[in-house]
Amino acid sequence: MITLTGLTKLYGKFKAVDGIELTVPKGELFGFLGPNGAGKTTTFRMIAGIIVPTAGRIEIGGVDLARQPLVAKRRLGYIPDRPFVYDKITGAEFLRFVAALYNAEDASLERRIDELLDVFELTPWKHELTESYSHGMRQKLIIAGALIHRPEVIVVDEPMVGLDPKGARLLKDLFRRYVKRGGTILMSTHTLEVAESMCDRIAIMQSGRILASGTMDELRLQTASGDASLEDLFLRLTGGFRERQLDTILGP
Amino acid sequence: MPWRQYRGPRLWIVLSPKWQSARARLHQQRAGAGPRFVLLSLLALGFWSAVFGIVYRVLRYFRAVAEIGDLLATKLLGLVLLAFSSILLLSNVITALSSFFLAKDLDLLAASPVHSIRFYLAKVTETLLHSSWMVALLAVPLFAAYGIVYHGGPLWPLAVLAAFIPFLLLPTVIGTALTLLLVNIVPARRAKELLSLIAIGAIASVVLVLRVAQPEQLVRPEGFRSLADFISMLQAPTNPWLPSEWAMRTLMNWLLRVADPKPLVLLWGASAIGLGVGSILYRKLYRKAFSKAQESARVTAGGRWTTALEAMLRWLPADRREFILKDTRLFFRDPTQWSQLILLAVLIVVYLFNIQALPLFSGERFPASVLSLVVFLNLGLAGFVLAAVAARFLFPSVSLEGRQMWLLRSSPLDLRAMLWSKYWIGTVPLLVLAVVMTTVTNLILKASPFMTAISLVTMIVFTLAASALALSFGAFYPRFDTENAAQIPTSFGGLVYMMASVTLLALVIILEAPAVAAQLWAEQRGDVVAWDPWVAVSLAGASALCITAMLLSLRLALGRVQRLEL
Numbered sequence: 001m002i003t004l005t006g007l008t009k010l011y012g013k014f015k016a017v018d019g020i021e022l023t024v025p026k027g028e029l030f031g032f033l034g035p036n037g038a039g040k041t042t043t044f045r046m047i048a049g050i051i052v053p054t055a056g057r058i059e060i061g062g063v064d065l066a067r068q069p070l071v072a073k074r075r076l077g078y079i080p081d082r083p084f085v086y087d088k089i090t091g092a093e094f095l096r097f098v099a100a101l102y103n104a105e106d107a108s109l110e111r112r113i114d115e116l117l118d119v120f121e122l123t124p125w126k127h128e129l130t131e132s133y134s135h136g137m138r139q140k141l142i143i144a145g146a147l148i149h150r151p152e153v154i155v156v157d158e159p160m161v162g163l164d165p166k167g168a169r170l171l172k173d174l175f176r177r178y179v180k181r182g183g184t185i186l187m188s189t190h191t192l193e194v195a196e197s198m199c200d201r202i203a204i205m206q207s208g209r210i211l212a213s214g215t216m217d218e219l220r221l222q223t224a225s226g227d228a229s230l231e232d233l234f235l236r237l238t239g240g241f242r243e244r245q246l247d248t249i250l251g252p
Numbered sequence: 253m254p255w256r257q258y259r260g261p262r263l264w265i266v267l268s269p270k271w272q273s274a275r276a277r278l279h280q281q282r283a284g285a286g287p288r289f290v291l292l293s294l295l296a297l298g299f300w301s302a303v304f305g306i307v308y309r310v311l312r313y314f315r316a317v318a319e320i321g322d323l324l325a326t327k328l329l330g331l332v333l334l335a336f337s338s339i340l341l342l343s344n345v346i347t348a349l350s351s352f353f354l355a356k357d358l359d360l361l362a363a364s365p366v367h368s369i370r371f372y373l374a375k376v377t378e379t380l381l382h383s384s385w386m387v388a389l390l391a392v393p394l395f396a397a398y399g400i401v402y403h404g405g406p407l408w409p410l411a412v413l414a415a416f417i418p419f420l421l422l423p424t425v426i427g428t429a430l431t432l433l434l435v436n437i438v439p440a441r442r443a444k445e446l447l448s449l450i451a452i453g454a455i456a457s458v459v460l461v462l463r464v465a466q467p468e469q470l471v472r473p474e475g476f477r478s479l480a481d482f483i484s485m486l487q488a489p490t491n492p493w494l495p496s497e498w499a500m501r502t503l504m505n506w507l508l509r510v511a512d513p514k515p516l517v518l519l520w521g522a523s524a525i526g527l528g529v530g531s532i533l534y535r536k537l538y539r540k541a542f543s544k545a546q547e548s549a550r551v552t553a554g555g556r557w558t559t560a561l562e563a564m565l566r567w568l569p570a571d572r573r574e575f576i577l578k579d580t581r582l583f584f585r586d587p588t589q590w591s592q593l594i595l596l597a598v599l600i601v602v603y604l605f606n607i608q609a610l611p612l613f614s615g616e617r618f619p620a621s622v623l624s625l626v627v628f629l630n631l632g633l634a635g636f637v638l639a640a641v642a643a644r645f646l647f648p649s650v651s652l653e654g655r656q657m658w659l660l661r662s663s664p665l666d667l668r669a670m671l672w673s674k675y676w677i678g679t680v681p682l683l684v685l686a687v688v689m690t691t692v693t694n695l696i697l698k699a700s701p702f703m704t705a706i707s708l709v710t711m712i713v714f715t716l717a718a719s720a721l722a723l724s725f726g727a728f729y730p731r732f733d734t735e736n737a738a739q740i741p742t743s744f745g746g747l748v749y750m751m752a753s754v755t756l757l758a759l760v761i762i763l764e765a766p767a768v769a770a771q772l773w774a775e776q777r778g779d780v781v782a783w784d785p786w787v788a789v790s791l792a793g794a795s796a797l798c799i800t801a802m803l804l805s806l807r808l809a810l811g812r813v814q815r816l817e818l
Contacts, residue, residue, distance in 0.1 A: 048662035051817045073664040084655035088585035089578060100574035101663040129585070145659075 001026050002047065002153055002186055007056035009042050009208075016042045018208035019056070024186055024201075026152075029179045031199030032188040033230075035238050039208040040188040041081060044157045047186070048078040061152050074102060077146035081157040081188075083138035087131035091122055091141050094130060095148055102149035116144040119170070135162040143171065153184045160191055172198060196230040204237050211237045266366055266374040269357065288744055295747070296389075304393035311401040325398070326504045332394060333496035336387050337423060338458075342451050344427025345434075347383040349447060351375050352428065352538070353435055353545040362542065372534045376527070380424040391416065395503075402507035414516060415502040418523040422495045425526035429533050435541040445587040452591045456598040495519060571665055575673035582652070592644055600689065603637060607693050627699040628768060631707055632761055634689055638682060638711070639718045639753035646678035646722035647749055648740035650813065654732040657816070667813050671723065671806060679719040686711040706768060709791060713798035714760055717805070718753045724805035725749035727812045756801055760794045767791075 002024040009017040017039045024030040034040050045051045047058055049069055058065040063072040085094055095113045099105050117123045120140040130138060139162045146154060154175075160168050175185055175198065189195050195202055196216065203213035212222045212233075219233055220226065228236070310328070314321040352358075352375050361371060395416075399408040438446060491497060501515035558581055565573045583589050607630065653660060653670075660670060690711045694704040729745020740746065767786040774784075 045658075048658070050658055050661040052815070070664040070666060073662060076662065078658070078662040080658050082655075084658065086578065086582055086656055088582045093578070093581065097574045097578050098659070098663070100570040101660070101665045103570060103664070105570045 001059075001061055001184055002030075002155075003057075003059040003062075004043075004047070005057040005059075007043065007046060007058065008054050009039075009046060009051070010054040015208050017046070017053075020208075020210055022203065022210065022213070024184055026184055027179055027182050028200045029175060029185045029187065029198055031195040031202040032186060032205060033190075033192070033195055033202060033234060034188075034205035038205045038238075040205055041157055042208075043205075044078075044155050044186070044188060047155050048076065048080075049073050050078075074149070075152040077149070077151035077154045079143055079146045079154065079156040079159060081161065083135065083142045083162070085130045085133075085138055085141060088129055090127050090129055091117060091133070092126045094141060095145055098145040099148050104149035112148065116147060119174075120144050120167075136164060136167060139163060140167060151183075153186070154178070156185065156187045158188060158190065160189060160194060168194075192230045192234060202230070204234060206238050261364075261366055261370070263370045263373055263377075266361065266370055267377060270378060292744065292747075300393045303390070304397050307394055307397035308401060311397055315401060322504075322508060325402075326500065329398065329504065330497060330500040333419070333500050334494065336391070337419075337494065337496045340384060340387055340420065340423035341427055342454060343383040343387075344379060344424045345430050346447050346451060348375075348379045348424075348428040348431040349435070351378045351382065352431060353542060358542070368535055368538075369531055372531050372538075376424055376428060376530070379428060380420060383424065383427070384420045388416070388420065398503070398507060404507055408506070411503065411506040415499045415519060418519040419495055419499040421523045422519075422526055425523070425530040429530050432533055432537045432541055435545055436537055448588045449591045452594050456594045495522065498522075569669070571669045572673050575670060576677050579649070579673065579677050596641060596644070599637065599640075600685075603633070603689070604692060604696070607696050610697075627694060627697050627703045627707060628761075628765075630693050630697065631690075631710055632757060634686070634693065634707075634711060635714050635718075635757040635760075636754065637689070638686055638715055639722075639750060639757065641685065642678065642682060642715075642718045642722040642753070643741045643746055643749055645682075646674070646719050647726040647746055648731075649674045649678065649723060650727040650809075651730045651732060651734070651740050654730075657732070661816075668810060671810055671813065675719060675723055675806065678723070679716065682715050682719055683712060686715040702771065703768075706764065706787070706791065710760060710764065710794060713795045714757060717756060717798035717801040720802040720805035720809075721753050721756065722749055724809035724812070725752065727809040727816075730816070756798070759797060763794045763797065764790045 002022070004020050004022040007017055007020040007022075008015070020043060022030075032040050032043070042051070046053050047060070047065070049065055049072070058072075060072040061075045063075065065072040089097070092113055095116065096109070099109055099113075114123070114126075117126050120143065122137060122140060122144070125133065125137065130141065133141065139159075143156075143159070146156075159171055163171065172194070175187070179185055179200075187195075187199070201213065201215055202219060203210045204219070205211065212219055214222065216230065219230075220228060223233055223236055225233055225236060311325055314324045314328075317324065361374075366374075395408075395412045398404065399412075404411065434447075498515040498518045501512070502519065504510075505512050505515065558577060561580060562573070562577055565576060568576070610626070660667070687708065690707045691704070694707055699707070725745050725748060726740075729743060729748065731740045731743050731745075734740060741749075767784060767790040771784050771787055
């Protein structure tokens with residue numbers, strides 16, 4: 001479970017995240033949507049413990065991140081939007097390192113590494129330095145790293161970027177099964193079809209605030225949108241574009 | 253405009269993001285870091301004044317020497333320009349690799365309708381500016397001193413520009429052509445590693461050869477057979493086909509009022525030909541080489557030695573052990589990092605050579621107290637070397653986590669474990685170095701057991717403190733944007749660290765000096781040498797200072813890393 005209470009982040013005078021209240025219960029896949037610069041990544045980085053909130057509280061599985069950071073982080077798997085990994089270590093060495101960070105070293109570790117590399121089709125690259133991996137392969141390696149310690153909660157920022165259709169499908173199936181087994185996922189995405197088909201509940205964020213949240217039906221009700229698609233709901237809430245503007249930029 | 257006549261954007265448009273970025277960076281630096289700007293300006297001014305002062309005095313002395321004074325000044329300028337040429341060629345080859353094959357704007361430019369010649373000229377200009385700015389700045393006080401001593405006149409700066417611009421351009425076009433050829437053979441990423449290795453090897457060899465050749469013997473009068481031989485040696489050009497010789501002749505012709513435009517014509521002619529040949533090579537080779545640079549070869553890691561290290565570290569907790577293993581792998585698999593060990597080895601060889609070359613045991617015997625004093629001063633020098641080594645290897649360690657910091661910050665890793673691993677992985681080899689260096693130099697200097705003991709204790713506690721200071725300043729002034737570890741210690745933070753560690757070293761020496769000097773004078777007088785309690789007190793004071801600096805630095809570093817926002 002993830003609970004955010006009055007979560008706020010200021011950069012100087014700029015309010016990147018403005019008093020977010022949110023609870024994602026166990027066994028739910030929660031989608032976070034919003035235009036660029038809405039504050040999604042800042043929120044996720046605060047939940048992951050990378051940056052410190054200006055105000056508010058974050059609980060992961062009932063543990064306060066500020067008070068017991070190591071216990072809270074132990075329960076979390078974080079997948080960032082940009083797959084930066086050490087260039088000069090191999091895929092297997094990276095997973096071994098992550099396992100040690102999460103104190104997840106046991107007798108079955110090597111088998112688990114092999115399983116994860118196999119699932120993400122990285123086995124032929126197991127002993128290659130990650131500098132020779134493609135963007136998608138690095139993304140898969142990071143996802144494998146986030147799963148190695150069997151976390152209770154996964155926070156994932158734009159997971160589909162860089163993945164091929166097969167990899168994207170694998171991730172969708174993996175997340176659905178994970179949630180079915182009682183895991184919690186907080187996911188941000190710009191692919192509205194993915195959010196609509198995968199997420200149990202969705203929040204739409206803009207300028208650091210949550211504009212609306214709930215199931216698809218609840219969102220339609222809140223915005224009085226009839227049977228509008230998620231795309232229409234999103235544009236109605238965040239402000240769309242005018243056809244005249246399109247004509248202007250495309251020329252006569 | 254008809255499309256057939258379209259030749260793409262002009263050169264200044266292609267270059268505009270570069271100067272706009274430079275302007276913005278300068279503006280940011282001025283706005284955000286006033287004291288830093290002032291400190292760097294003062295240091296630069298101090299350095300310039302020192303170079304100017306030394307060259308000015310040397311030239312004044314040369315001018316006063318009849319017959320050979322002007323020849324000596326000419327030779328000096330030729331040697332300096334030759335050294336500049338070598339540095340520029342190496343630097344241009346490496347910079348051209350970045351600007352032509354690895355820069356972030358290449359995809360945008362390659363996909364846009366920029367004419368190939370303008371693309372080439374834009375990248376040549378970028379390479380020239382990036383690789384030559386430091387040499388150009390260094391040359392300002394040098395040329396100023398020549399202009400003043402030889403009364404170059406108000407047009408002297410123009411004469412310098414006329415010679416210096418083609419002098420800088422030639423290594424750029426040659427370096428660019430070499431890089432084009434190299435990337436056609438080796439993938440760009442490998443070429444970068446290979447080049448940094450070659451560059452460091454070359455610098456190390458030059459330093460070693462220069463030192464071992466014992467240039468100080470040249471100033472001994474018995475070294476010359478006759479004045480005529482010496483003059484003819486000075487008059488002979490180093491090599492008439494070297495651009496440094498043409499630049500030197502152009503400048504000295506101006507200063508000595510000799511009307512001979514040939515060297516200037518050669519400089520500009522060679523530059524024009526170089527640009528022409530370079531652009532032809534570019535058109536023939538670049539597309540293929542650029543495509544090749546985009547490919548990434550599969551690189552397998554050898555792991556036998558890491559397995560051995562892993563077995564040795566089994567007793568450590570998993571997170572600390574894996575951290576040490578990870579940092580060791582990253583260090584030894586990245587030639588831009590481990591190649592620095594070559595320079596370190598050379599630095600130590602030169603240092604030991606210098607100690608051995610001291611004329612302490614040849615001819616007249618020096619009293620034991622003088623030898624002890626030399627040993628004591630040696631402490632300062634050894635401490636400086638250790639601080640510099642810590643700057644190179646420990647200062648960048650937090651920065652090198654860089655873009656991977658998300659992983660460490662989001663994991664339940666206790667950041668103390670990270671700092672602990674980074675501290676000891678750097679400090680243990682440094683301690684070994686400190687003990688070996690101190691023992692060997694003390695043996696060479698035939699130091700007394702008393703002085704050797706003092707030196708060893710001082711160096712050990714100072715190393716513990718200097719390592720912690722390097723790690724801490726590295727955390728306070730991180731450079732997460734750079735991929736080259738060698739560039740990190742040359743940043744502002746690296747400079748501040750060196751100032752802090754030299755201050756600590758000075759304090760340690762000041763604390764120890766009075767008691768040690770008293771002991772030495774007692775030895776000099778031939779008194780019975782017993783351990784003076786003041787020596788123990790001063791040694792304990794110096795140790796306490798170092799340990800406090802170590803603990804405080806590590807504590808501050810931890811707080812800083814915990815607060816770092818990426």
